[in-house]
Amino acid sequence: MRLPTPPLPKALRRTPPRPGSRPSRNGARANGAVQDLRPGSRDGRRPPSKGGSQIDRQRLKEQATEVPISLAGWLDERSGASPFMRGFMYRKVPRGTNWFYTLGSATMFAFLSQAVTGVFLAMYYNPAPADAYESISNITNEVFLGEFVRGLHRWGATVMVILIFLHMARTFFFGAYKYPRELNWVIGVVLLVLTLAMALTGYLLPFDQRGFWATVVAVNINASGPILGPYLADFLRGGAEFNAITLSRFYSIHMLLIPGLIAVLIGAHLYLVAKLGTTAPPWLKAEKAKELSREEI
Numbered sequence: 001m002r003l004p005t006p007p008l009p010k011a012l013r014r015t016p017p018r019p020g021s022r023p024s025r026n027g028a029r030a031n032g033a034v035q036d037l038r039p040g041s042r043d044g045r046r047p048p049s050k051g052g053s054q055i056d057r058q059r060l061k062e063q064a065t066e067v068p069i070s071l072a073g074w075l076d077e078r079s080g081a082s083p084f085m086r087g088f089m090y091r092k093v094p095r096g097t098n099w100f101y102t103l104g105s106a107t108m109f110a111f112l113s114q115a116v117t118g119v120f121l122a123m124y125y126n127p128a129p130a131d132a133y134e135s136i137s138n139i140t141n142e143v144f145l146g147e148f149v150r151g152l153h154r155w156g157a158t159v160m161v162i163l164i165f166l167h168m169a170r171t172f173f174f175g176a177y178k179y180p181r182e183l184n185w186v187i188g189v190v191l192l193v194l195t196l197a198m199a200l201t202g203y204l205l206p207f208d209q210r211g212f213w214a215t216v217v218a219v220n221i222n223a224s225g226p227i228l229g230p231y232l233a234d235f236l237r238g239g240a241e242f243n244a245i246t247l248s249r250f251y252s253i254h255m256l257l258i259p260g261l262i263a264v265l266i267g268a269h270l271y272l273v274a275k276l277g278t279t280a281p282p283w284l285k286a287e288k289a290k291e292l293s294r295e296e297i
């Protein structure tokens with residue numbers, strides 16, 4: 001059965017022309033008045049009277065509001081975006097959907113905020129061991145709004161880690177990891193590891209005592225892992241020892257490799273959410289199949 005097409009949002013609907021705003025072919029207006037086309041009259045290009053200029057302003061305003069609508073229509077006709085967007089925005093969600101279902105979107109918002117603030121920090125940050133600390137002090141003390149943007153990025157990292165754990169807990173306790181959503185759970189686990197790796201690689205970047213020694217400890221813990229541990233530690237350090245390469249390596253992993261992977265995986269994660277729908281809360285009982293009516297038999 002085909003579902004009825006949901007209505008277009010109000011902002012995208014064309015406003016019908018006001019009665020009398022369009023001249024008719026015989027010069028008559030919708031209210032029956034006839035256009036004055038004599039030389040020197042308003043329609044014969046006489047300077048508009050006070051009332052006339054108000055009508056002109058009204059018409060200009062209406063035309064101006066039509067511009068974004070026409071532009072959206074132009075794009076939509078060529079991209080075919082609106083059937084997809086309508087299906088996505090108006091998709092059905094299970095009864096009982098509640099605030100806990102917003103934790104995934106909140107995590108995504110935290111990621112986007114990290115991406116935006118990170119771009120501005122990267123404009124001033126210098127990943128050379130001799131300059132890194134200095135460039136961070138410069139961001140904090142000299143750059144316009146630098147301390148604010150750095151604070152957003154620092155606190156945003158903590159917020160993202162907390163939100164991702166809360167989101168994971170929600171999907172776990174609602175049983176959303178079960179068939180057919182196992183793949184989405186696995187993608188989520190990779191996203192969790194990448195988010196933690198993002199936090200670890202970012203901690204070294206200010207190149208202060210705390211960041212440096214915390215990273216030494218974390219990399220040494222990695223090195224103690226079985227089989228792959230020593231290789232992973234060598235890869236992270238860029239050799240057997242911490243050196244100048246380590247900082248630029250952490251920087252490129254932090255600002256290019258991991259965010260790129262996270263963006264691609266969030267795309268796949270959301271695709272699966274849209275395709276499979278979300279899981280109903282566990283306290284809802286499945287509805288009993290209704291009796292088939294005589295007509296349906």
Ligand code: HEM
Nearest residue numbers: 101103104105107108168171176185188189191192278279
């Ligand atoms: C960057 C990290 C992540 C983002 C941006 C993200 C985003 C989302 C969004 C927007 C949804 C839709 C509904 C909802 O919010 O509950 C969702 C659903 C889901 N997520 Fe995530 N997620 C992330 C990490 C994770 C992690 C770490 C796991 C688990 C290990 C996970 C597992 C799931 C599952 C199983 C669903 C389906 C939920 C259902 O069917 O009800 N996600 N995610």
